Amino acid sequence: MASTAPATAPSDAGAPGNMADVRRNNLALVLGRVVQSPAGFHLTRAQLAAATGLTKASVSSIVLDLLDAGILREVGLSRQGERGRPGVGLELNPSRGVMGMEINVDYIAAGVTSLSGELVVKEVRERDNRDSASGAVMSALAELASGVRLAASALGVDVLGGGLAVPGLVEPGSSTVTVAPNLGWVDTKLDVARLLPSVPLGVSLFNEANAAALAELAHSPHGRDFLYISGEVGVGGGLVLNSELFTGPEGNAGEVGHIVVDPEGAPCSCGGTGCLETVAGQDAIFSAAGITVKGRTRTESMADLLGALAAGSPAALTAVQQAGRALGVAVASASRVANVRAVVLGGHFAVLDQWLHGPLLESLAKYAPGALSPEHVMTSTVGDAGALLGAAGSVVRALVEAPHRLQA
Amino acid sequence: MASTAPATAPSDAGAPGNMADVRRNNLALVLGRVVQSPAGFHLTRAQLAAATGLTKASVSSIVLDLLDAGILREVGLSRQGERGRPGVGLELNPSRGVMGMEINVDYIAAGVTSLSGELVVKEVRERDNRDSASGAVMSALAELASGVRLAASALGVDVLGGGLAVPGLVEPGSSTVTVAPNLGWVDTKLDVARLLPSVPLGVSLFNEANAAALAELAHSPHGRDFLYISGEVGVGGGLVLNSELFTGPEGNAGEVGHIVVDPEGAPCSCGGTGCLETVAGQDAIFSAAGITVKGRTRTESMADLLGALAAGSPAALTAVQQAGRALGVAVASASRVANVRAVVLGGHFAVLDQWLHGPLLESLAKYAPGALSPEHVMTSTVGDAGALLGAAGSVVRALVEAPHRLQA
DNA sequence: CAAGTTAGTTTATCGCTTGAACTATATAAG
DNA sequence: CTTATATAGTTCAAGCGATAAACTAACTTG
Structure with missing residues (x-):
């Protein structure tokens, strides 16, 4: 209605x-x-x-x-x-900007964009944040942010506020990370304000996939309604409806990684069974494809997988096709629940698209015919910097929706 | 965020x-x-x-x-x-009211409630609307509505507007039924205005499950966020988030009957495979339980099923338990996509609750542990008249949100 | 019946949009 | 070069709705 x-x-x-x-x-x-x-x-x-x-x-x-x-x-x-x-x-005003920041499993990053969304400065620092205390990570990020802020200032761009993206569930409106499995954080309150001392708009906290979804919204021609699916170690999602991020009452909507795609499936890190992530997460694909993870970085393992696919390895091809089919089931269910009309694939799903795409579409046609047209299954056009750009963009967006916050 | x-x-x-x-x-x-x-x-x-x-x-x-x-x-x-x-x-003002109307497979109904939601008059007329032309059904309903309006008038209640609920997908903001499989309607434009000539607020069209969900919201203590699941011939749903019906960009959100609960499952009337409806719809349950449908009304078949369950029929018990487990899978997936925190079961799910409840909760615990607490899986308290009350209530709600529409 | 208490109305003021009048600055025509 | 025309932007009076304070109304208590 x-x-x-x-x-x-x-x-x-x-x-x-x-x-x-x-x-x-x-x-x-x-x-x-x-x-x-x-x-x-x-x-x-x-x-x-x-x-x-x-x-x-x-x-x-x-x-x-x-x-x-x-x-x-x-x-x-x-x-x-x-x-x-x-x-x-x-x-x-081109001399005003906002900072986007990101904490991920193996790096931290900070960048400044102008209010119109152009990236002015960006710096990435490799850092193993796995099981690192949140305070230590935040200190490292604060230092990085401080340098980036100075660099932007030298280029004549004043930072008005910032956004931080983390790979975990975020309590809406707070600075609390409910759970970030890949960082080992549980109910962690972050002192985001200290990342950018005395900025008028403050610093907000975002879920990584949600931020990336908003970056796709702002920088790409995917339309006003889509489900962004981020393929990382975990599988996350950001649901954009009517050009708004839809987060649900507790902020956990769009958690597409834990849709049930196989009731007879494997146990998941979330405690559930047969979740999408158990078939299409990075570890699941590597394992099914017979790719070694131990002693190698994720980038290296992904290169191995791409090599195996190019070489026609049956195990690798099957693993990726299975992931594609599982994605199709998940998208079918999501389209019923939230009336999703388009899908944007990011992270390793974008990288593996040429192998995933066919199985995903076949599966989607089998489970929800007519719900999405095939051309509405797309890949990310923003790439790596999505979470960072999205976090920054969200701050701009909040300013545009409430400009009076910057008035004397 | x-x-x-x-x-x-x-x-x-x-x-x-x-x-x-x-x-x-x-x-x-x-x-x-x-x-x-x-x-x-x-x-x-x-x-x-x-x-x-x-x-x-x-x-x-x-x-x-x-x-x-x-x-x-x-x-x-x-x-x-x-x-x-x-x-x-x-x-x-107790002398003002609204009319709720319903077209369903085997009856039409009309009733008037006061602005505070009390039912003043209600009349149900049995009528087989299956494959009946929409014009004929609307004529019969117009006649029924006219009589009910007069009856309300005699009791001193003036009808300001009305709402009509139909068991099918409704194009938001229009009077068009996109598809109503059980009525045999496809892209049918209804002349709803003639049901209530010259009422100031007009007549609006609603999906049956959505209307019933809103009735649960208004008349029951289920809270501000829940997924209503209607068990009829088909399985429908209404998603209430933050006390608002969430319909999605095309008005099809909450269509929980076509969530994939078994990728290896049976073909569905929607063209998909393994949808919830293929396991938990009335026909699916009757068939799995070995209950005769031919030559009997739905009410009779349901009585037969209840008898079989009471008698301990293994086929009937298994059929209903399977439906419960499938509901658990669907709710698990829905909770991930839309952050659903509570579920209200209506239609035959409410009737079968004592057999469904256990399997549903077990299944939910297996597939999405922690997503919903068991006490948040509830049954409808409004019952039969849900769609009618919800349709009427929606009109009141629209008036409350925009009272100036009634000003001179 | 006077004092105290709460309900509701009256009145002056403020802020913001509106529409019309007005000023400012350009091009085009004679 | 002057005048007509067209468009941009500002100024100003009017209207409207909210606010706050003063005021009137109606009841209880002692």
């Missing part, structure tokens, strides 16, 4: 609305249009008025606020019509 | 906000509090001001509008404090 949306929804649902809410809404409306405009094309106040439906007077007043807050910048004159006074172009 | 909600969201997302939106928001806020108040307990303006955070002046003005619109009514004096001037109690 498409019930009439509530007329206004103040920041806290169920709170009184007043004129400040109207202003916040319209600030976001105008700023949102600027963000959506193609790079290099600068909208004018008059065009914003036409696009948003606001009057020129309101747009002028709103733009003034956004200029004062340092979010927008005027950029010369814009000639598009033949006659009449030229308008003044507006763009996101 | 729990990003900051947009400050205001005018009726059309991306539309300018103005002070009328603030008013709409606050009308809904005040009215929502009145609706939430326990039956028989009448809030006063002063209490509403305290509860909503609005000032007394604003509440007075808003209540005046709601009285003028005929949505609220003043009801004597309310003494709760010891001292001071007594407040004037407010309640939903």
Whole structure:
């Protein structure tokens, strides 16, 4: 059902609305249009008025606020019509940026993007974080972030806030990692604020797959609705519906790695049985393909697997095909539950796509015919930096949706 | 992630906000509090001001509008404090109501509830709608609805609008049934408006399981987040998250009947393989239990099954236990995808609960340990009339969220 | 019956959008 | 070079809804 949306929804649902809410809404409306405009094309106040439906007077007043807050910048004159006074172009202030950070199993990373999403600086440091105390990892990351922030500053970009992506479940709205199996963290409260001392927008925490999903949303033509499936040691997922990340009441929605794909299957690290991860996770594929893991890095093992596939190893081919079929079952079930219409494969699923793709589509056609068209099963276009870009992008997105947070 | 909600969201997302939106928001806020108040307990303006955070002046003005619109009514004096001037109690106008209607395989039904959800009149007419043209069914229903409307009118209840529930997929926001397998309808546009000529709120169309889910939400203590699973000829579902029906981008979310529970399973009417419905649908259970369907009504066959279960028939017991285990697998997968935390079983699942319950919980513990606590697997408390009550309730809900639609 | 207490209304003020009038700056025509 | 026309952006009065404070209303207590 498409019930009439509530007329206004103040920041806290169920709170009184007043004129400040109207202003916040319209600030976001105008700023949102600027963000959506193609790079290099600068909208004018008059065009914003036409696009948003606001009057020129309101747009002028709103733009003034956004200029004062340092979010927008005027950029010369814009000639598009033949006659009449030229308008003044507006763009996101290129001297403001946000930091994306990532903690993963074998590295930490930090990077700064401008508000328009361009990567300005990025640094990755290899570090074995497996079973490392969270405090030690955070200290190393704080140091890395500090350096990256200085580098951005030297390039004239001021960091307004940051986002951190971790490979684990995150309690929504808090800085707590409920569980990160591959890091060995359980109910770990992270002091994210110290990564970026005294930034106006603070630092937020994200699940890695969710962040990567948002990066695909922002940087790729996958549409407004898709399920991102991240293939790492674990199998994670990020569900994007109507251009919004759907996290569910506890923040655990989209955990596609633990959909049951075989009731007779193997036990899973989550305590369940026959989860997708037990067939399509990296360890499962390596093991089924007969690839050695011990004493080798994941990158090396993956290279071995690709070699075996290229050489036509039956074990390797079967392992990957099985993973593809299991993905098809999982996607079939997910499409029923959440009306998923498109799938984006990331991590090792993107790497193995040429072997996975066929079995996945066959399996999908068998278990949920008509639910997704084959061309809606795609691979990631953002790649490695997805989690980092997504974490940074989420901070920008939050700013765009609530620009008043940066006002004096 | 729990990003900051947009400050205001005018009726059309991306539309300018103005002070009328603030008013709409606050009308809904005040009215929502009145609706939430326990039956028989009448809030006063002063209490509403305290509860909503609005000032007394604003509440007075808003209540005046709601009285003028005929949505609220003043009801004597309310003494709760010891001292001071007594407040004037407010309640939903009992002379206004909405109609819920239902088309199902072997009957049509119509009933009127007051705005507070009490059933005033209800009439059910047996009718075999299987493979009946939609126009003929709608004509019969229009006649039934007209009579029920008159009966309600005679009792002093004026019908403001209506909701119709059908056992099929409904295109959100339209009056089109995409597919209703058990009625034999495909892409059928229904002229719902003629069911209730000239009502101010019109007539909306709902999926049966979704409507029933909303009825459970309104009339039962199941909480704000649950998956309702309806056991009928088909297996349907309604996903309630944060007290909202979650329908997904195409309106097909919660279609739990076609989650894959056995990749080696039987073909399904949806074209898929091993769907929940192939194990736990009514026909599947009857067939596995060796119950005759031909020449008998569904009610009779169900009575036969209950008899067989009571008599300890191994085939019947096994059939129902298998259905329970399949439900466990489906719930496990659904809990991963949409972070479902509770399940409400309706239709034949409620009837068979004493045999289903154990196998379902065992299966759930095997496939998704810790995802749902056992006490969060519940049975429907609304029963038969769920779809009808839910359809009516949805209309009330839409009115509460946008009361200005009833203003002059 | 006066004092105290709570309910609800009245009034002045503020902030934000709106629409119309106005100013500013360009191109095109004479 | 001047004038007409077209478009961009600002200014200003008006309207509306929320707020806060003052005020009126109605009841209890002593």
